[in-house]
Amino acid sequence: MATRKKSLLKVIILGDSSVGKTSLMNQYINKRFSNQYKATIGADFCTKEVIADDRVVTMQIWDTAGQERFQSLGVAFYRGADCCVLVYDVTSPNSFKNLDSWRDEFLIQASPRDPDHFPFVVLGNKVDMDNRQVSTRRAQQWCQSKNDMPYFETSAKDGTNVELAFQTIARNALAQEAEVELYNEFPDQIRLNTDRNNRNGNSDNCQC
Amino acid sequence: MWIHPKEILIPPAFWVDEMRSKYFVLQKRRGHGESRSFTSLLVNTLDSVWDTKPPPYRILHQTPKSEVYYEIAIGLTQEEIVKDWEWLAENLFKVLNEMESEEEITNFTICKIQSLNAQNNQDESDESANFKVSASKFQTLFEMPKEERLVNTYACTYVKNKIPNQGNLYISLNHICFYSYMLGSETKRVIRFAELEDIKRHGQIIYLKTVNNMHYNFTLLKDVKEAYGLIEQLNKMAIQQLIQDPDSPIVDHDASVFQRFGRKASNKPGLLRDLTARQKSEEYRNYFRLPQTEIIDGQIKANIWTPYAKRYVGGNIYLSRNFFCFRSDVIDLVSLVIPMRNIKSVEQKNDGPHRYDNQIVLLTAENVHFVFAQIVDREVLVEKISELLSQFHVPISRERAKYDISWSKQSALMNSFKTNLSAEMLKIQEQKLSRWESHFRDFGRGISMFRTTDVINLIVEGIPDKLRQEIWLLFSGAIHEKDMNPGLYEDLVEKAACIKHSSTHDEIDRDLHRSLPEHAAFQHADGIGALRRVLQAYALRNPQVGYCQAMNIVSSVFLLFCDEDNAFWLLASLCENLLPDYYKDKVVGAQIDQSVLNELVETYLPELHSHLDQLGIIRMISLSWLLTIFISVIRYESALHIIDCFFYDGAKIIFVVSLQILEWNCEKLLKCNDDGEAMEVLSRYLDGIYNPEYRLPPQSDKQKPETQPIQTLIHEAYTNFGAKISQQKIEELRNKHRRLTIRQFDIDNENTIVKFHADNMYFDREELHLLLTIIREEKSTPRKVLQQKAHSALGGESPILLPTTATGRSAGYAENNCSRSESYSVDFDTFRALFHELTPWRNCVSIDLAEKLFRLTDKKSTGSIEFSQIINALGLVCSHKYTEKLKLLYILHLPPLLSKAEIEHVRRPKSKAKEDAEEAIEAEDFFGDDPSESIEALPSPTDNNFDEDDYALITATKHLHSLAGLSQPSSSTAGAINGERSSTFYVDLPRQHGTPMDVARSQNGASGSTSDLIDNGLRHQGRFESTDTFSDISDLGAVKVTPPQLNVETISNFSQISDLIMATRVERTDSTTDTKSLGSLRYLLDQPDDGNAPNKNIPNMKKANFQFLWRSLMEIIGEQDEDMRKAYENLLELGNNNMKKEISLDSFTQLNLGNGDEPDSNGNPTTPSVESNATTRLFQAYEEELKQNSSTGGTGSSSNSSTDVDSWEISINQFIATVLAVTSIVQCFYMKTPIKENIERMQKNRRKCVITNY
């Protein structure tokens, strides 16, 4: 059974500019914070092997640009996503307000099979800062109102909750996969799978 | 030709007097007509576009004692000027002689000439008679507005159904039109430039394809090249206009830029000459990297002496207002730019052997000599130059407002934040520097250095740090903008600093530390401050761009090597010239170049392309490459070498390097199975690119493995692809992909809108797509040319900061989607066109139903309605929902939509009231009337000249909008809707009444004891929800109450109700009928689901309105059969009956009618799908009423002969129940309109220019 599961998860990170998407991704991958990242132009990309539900899967994380004029370009990356991470900055109410539009835009452009149950995870980032402006309660309320999306308060700077959040992201993405299985349960999945495995082998060799 | 009289102090020496009178002198330009005609000299193609070229003849006015001459007329030919002279002799000489003072004479003359000049300008007589005929033909044949100017016509053959049609191609600024008249049949085609998707030329054939997939082949035996070039150019202009200002997609030509003196110098039409000049100027500016304002003035063959090679090189001299340029015939062999302000003198030199004759020597301010030889018509060139020199104004720093800002200009950051280079690397820098210095010795230094292929060799090696600023400014052309706008940067910085709250500034601030964080300069306040100033100043200079991420990254690198004002000008030339439209909304320019790159990959790396295309990756990777010139993907000290080449070679270097990167990684990429893998391959490669001459100490502990030196990459890129990809090729591809990209935006946009509206009730996806297409097309028809154009002024004159809304995406999804579909909202004219072309109600001519429907739909009286509203309005009219359609028709004939004033206006010829019996005939008679009268007489909804009636109407409708329930978005819950509804009762009730709970309660009660409830309801002073229960009486079959009983029980209560109604009405407005709840009628459009719901909200109709309603009905159906006639008489009768029981029935009708909101007998809400139910219910109500009428009215209606029109009225249900019994009406209204066919027919008509006036 396990071999039937896809072992590549595509995760896409959305949110306003400078809420900390790139920093979160790098904190998760490299376990450290750096204030030396440039603003993301177009999109960035990282992979990481994770263990979720006792399986090793490759997580492909796409970090997109946040400025509005790039929004229409993100569309190319949305397709085939298994999980969408919505990030806002707890010190910026605007970035919180815009989550709605990020979410809707994702749903309409990615057209997931089952929009009501597509896994989103919401991250309120920069909780290490003391000029917080969006209350936990408000964020939680909003998440609940949208099909109870999981919500985490993170800090890319000190690493708070980052690991936990991405674990949840991986698990929810996998769950989504499992559901998809129910629809198309047939062998091309297996072929795909072997390809992926080979690929993973390769990439490990090259990665230094 | 008379001109506006101009004062001339001392007439220059190169004029000779030809004729003289006491007060006038006719002069000829020296040298004119002696050897070659003046106009043939400088240029052939551009012969008449010089804004500075003086015509060869002129007439001056001067009084003997005056020092001042006035130039009053000019002429291109002797004939022309003599004509003017003769006019003077005939009309002025005598008059002037009789005058006394010289002052008087001069004043009179000037006055006279001014008025002559004004007259001449009116009939724009500069075009040939032939062309004028064509132009007016063009306007009539294709119904083009006057503003749409014809450029030229071409004889041509258009093959349609294999039959060649011989005719003419009319090319105007926005359209290509074809017309032929053969064997008695006309063929017309109209194509907009903006809708072209493909333009090709094969020999004599021009092939066009539009976005609607229409193909056209035009064969031109003559001038095919000119026509093709023109089509390409105008298409490019149309698309650029779309990018520049999508709201006004009409190309206009600003002739003032090309002030023309030379008339009739060429037989080409003026506009064509202007366009040619425009095209040439663009090429000229692009090649020499000159400012956008330079208009080419002339071109002349000459040889240049190249001291470094000690020989002459053939080429052309180009002149424009501020520059003297030279370009060799051999591509890139040598070119030269000399700013006019640097020219100290021009001399003719006549020694030397034949080869060197006709020389001129140009001396610059730096005392450098440039020698040109074999110049045809040297005198004119010299004269021309001296003229340009005399007109030249040294740009002066404008008076600046003082700001309370203290700042100092940051010099190149590399000076204060030195990189520690090893001795070896410093040596490399020194060696480079000395190579450059020797180059300067040979080729000159500064703007006017000889630009040869030698310099590109130096640049490819990497410019030494110390020279970067100088070379970048020079080759980018930024230096010219800087020189022409002294003080502008400082001014912008200070203005920007005074802006307090700006979201643009917030965005900039967020990115300051994320630009080049690895460099020490940007970890320091100096670097950050300079970067902030540059970005803020630029946002202020160019509000259309504002601030786009990626600008911060390139600017920070500029700041390392340049002083901050120079960095600013480099950024400006990047945004405005070198990377056109890159940083605009949607980074459209970069998207276009992504497509260009994609095509280049397809051409040169076909195998790789098909693989990458599958992965869909080229677009993902290339965006940051383009927007940041690789700085965001390659370490900056390596990317610098690409930037060095970039300023010399433009976007070409980005393309060739991109191709080289892909080629280098080809094998690995071919092995990739998904986009992520390919991304990794590339980023690993790019991370490893290094610069051996500039090795910085490792940044982080985790050093990336080196892959390739940047020098190798650039070198191989040029070797492999440099020769294949020319600037011209890039431009061609850009033109093509500009079209396609803009088209793709529309497609994406429309797809999203369709997705959003997919579950509307009327149209399927395909129909929605078509509807969007036709709206888009309709909005850019020539009629729309008249729309005023808002020019956003580029350039630094009066910069305005980007309005904060552009970035304030505080909106939720709904609003987000709104902005997307904004471009698909329509104004009244467009709506009317759609209504008449697409709906079956176009047959209705007496009443302008389009106008009524538009008013009903346009809730906020904004003069435009949104796409979702269009769906509902047109959808209903085109649907098969016959009951709703009839209701809508009824509503459209109610006041205030159909006002008393309007009725009276239409009826005026027959103002006398007729006998009832004659009414039906009268209604038919109206057919004979001229319907246009009624339509024209009405104010259009966008018209501002409302008379009082209209004003009342507007306020009334406005008021009605504010009534609850109607402006609720459809997403509101059913409960809310019910609640709102019950309070939007016929008479407005206070909000707090009629919550759904109340209604439910009272309804429950209704089944118990009716009379109790009535009392109860009324005791609650206007708790009108109780009246809902009245309708229950007829609907809930459970309680059968006979009318007399009810009557006895409640008659007094009814009058109470109506008193209340009256009171409310009076309070609200003095008009008794016009303010009725039209707003509440909108539910029909807003919630068509509940179509059969609250008929109770719809007021009764007066006789006059009803007659019009009937007339419309007849017009829609097209005839009146016996059944209809009967129905009409029945309704008239019903109206009479209603009248007799005035008060009680008036209110009763309101109460008695069906209501879909209420639960059915089982207490379940009735669903809209139960349509038959609704109909039967209507009949029940109708019968009920009839019973009432006969019982309470007593005597028969026929005895009533006093026609009191004011109290005649029928209710909606009476109307509907009656007409539903007529088969022909039901059949007609049940028919669904084939919207798809109608739209396609409409498109076809537009293409063929079948003109319909609505």
Ligand SMILES: Nc1nc2c(ncn2[C@@H]2O[C@H](COP(=O)(O)OP(=O)(O)OP(=O)(O)O)[C@@H](O)[C@H]2O)c(=O)[nH]1
């Ligand atoms: N204090 C604090 N700062 C953070 C945190 N996360 C990110 N930042 C800072 O916030 C800024 C923006 O972070 P990025 O990760 O570049 O933001 P982004 O969302 O990738 O932005 P775009 O690429 O423009 O879409 C940087 O200066 C980070 O150093 C955090 O958790 N705490």
Ligand SMILES: [Mg+2]
């Ligand atoms: Mg980022």
